[in-house]
Amino acid sequence: MSDDTPTPDQAPGAPHPRETRALVGQDAAEQAFLSAFNSDRLHHGWLLTGPRGVGKATLAWRIARFLLATPPADEGGLFGAPQPPETLDIDPNHPVAHRMLAGAEPGLAAITRSLNDQGRLRNEIVVDDIRKLGKFFGLSSADGGRRVVIVDAADEMNVSAANALLKMLEEPPARTTLLLISHQPSRLLPTIRSRCRTLRLSPLSSDDMQAALAQAGAILPDQADHLAALAAGSVGDAVRLINLGGLEIYAEFIAILGTLPRMDRQRALALAEAAAQRGAADKFELLLTLIDVALSRLALTGATGAPPSPEAAPNEAETLARLSATPQQARAWAEVAATITARARHGQAVNLDPAALVLDTVFKIQETAGQSR
Structure with a gap:
């Protein structure tokens, strides 16, 4: 694909989720993850669900940036353990943030639909896409030993790919967090759903929609109420309608x-x-x-x-x-x-x-x- 062609995990005309700093209107989902992190009950598999375009991918990339940039609590340090984090925000000048923007973060693997032998985008995630993670897990750990995998969208896995991912969820590599983005979780294997903790994101309010669209650089139309009615709380759908x-x-x-x-x-x-x-x-x-x-x-x-x-x-x-x-x-x-x-x-x-x-x-x-x- 050319540099200006949207990737499968990017809405046409919108920034890639890795480039979106703030997540608008999904405080409950963020706080649920932070609560698990701060209580040392960080599950290895997370299922991010909700309608298309409400911020699931943005949240996944925020979580990945947070996990890779936040060192483990210092249990025996001179000054004691640090205060529990209250936000997923990471300084944009942090080395992890720079590497993620450049697509060069060794602790992160992003799985999307790939190109076939003819150079065309597949309509599903295939087993070879999942098997690539074997090499990723074999690399030495970085930044506190954490690794993060984002699958966008997990709904698009074929049966073989889903079964390969299921094995990883059943026997997760140490200090690895898998973030599965799902628009239609009913399409996933029940065994995959049962091995993940769910974070459900909701449609955005009209005010949150306008804030998110402004962050995405979208030019708001005069008929903002018409846009809100058609987009039904989805920033991705709103960007598509505008463009x-x-x-x-x-x-x-x-x-x-x-x-x-x-x-x-x-x-x-x-x-x-x-x-x-x-x-x-x-x-x-x-x-x-x-x-x-x-x-x-x-x-x-x-x-x-x-x-x-x-x-x-x-x-x-x-x-x-x-x-x-x-x-x-x-x-x-x-x-x-x-x-x-x-x-x-x-x-x-x-x-x-x-x-x-x-x-x-x-x-x-x-x-x-x-x-x-």
């Missing part, structure tokens, strides 16, 4: 929904053609995600009797309330959402033309709107 024009895409889709049940076919066709442009694969994937979001918000409106707040696009509340005014309509939208998601993913798998796939999706939505009047 790919997600607010504009969602607003246009809601405007098309506003023309139902007749539907403005010209606008639908323009949306489909935009998704089919060369080099627009990321926007096409985002459009499918946003369609799913809109259908979920439609179902929620009918089920609760009120549109979600805040709005995620101009006139969204009015459109959702008109199209999904009853529990019966809510069920219809929930059912069509499941159908459309399955059809869309199948269409992607067989390389169906993106424009045709979007139009098929929109026509299915139009059919549902007509039936539920």
Whole structure:
């Protein structure tokens, strides 16, 4: 991959987690880890869970930096043991911090999806990626003898890789901490989950989102409330929405929904053609995600009797309330959402033309709107 290509553990347009100094809005998770560290009950395996983009990777890198830069307590020193640390913060001028930024810290191994023999990024973590840790564990210890392994994301391990990692969790090397980042822990082997202590991170509040986005260098849009509604507390999703024009895409889709049940076919066709442009694969994937979001918000409106707040696009509340005014309509939208998601993913798998796939999706939505009047 070229130097400007995001790595598998980096959100496009955002700094790499190793470069993010502060973790916003996850004090409870940080304090839980510090409490275990200070009480000398540091588990060898930690499972960092929660939605995508809420800071799991940033926390993993903060923990790694902290462990490698914090010497063991001086049990018999002249001045006694140091005060227990109250934060995971490490001076950016510390040698460990410098080495981690440069990707040259000998006490740290970061496992992500690797390149195959053709130089293409694999879609899973394979057993050879995990086996590389054998050489890492064989090296001499550094900085107090600690070693840290970050696996991002553990959900992406294939069966062989997962079994290889399980053996390490069952017989962990001395003074080694394994940090497993997981967006969907249910996809992991139950035996892996049972051998780790879980740190769950929560979606960020609106204020924390703005602080985290500012730290990431993102240019906040004027419609901050729309961004907050669509990102649902995920900084990673917010950065993606900003960089790919997600607010504009969602607003246009809601405007098309506003023309139902007749539907403005010209606008639908323009949306489909935009998704089919060369080099627009990321926007096409985002459009499918946003369609799913809109259908979920439609179902929620009918089920609760009120549109979600805040709005995620101009006139969204009015459109959702008109199209999904009853529990019966809510069920219809929930059912069509499941159908459309399955059809869309199948269409992607067989390389169906993106424009045709979007139009098929929109026509299915139009059919549902007509039936539920």
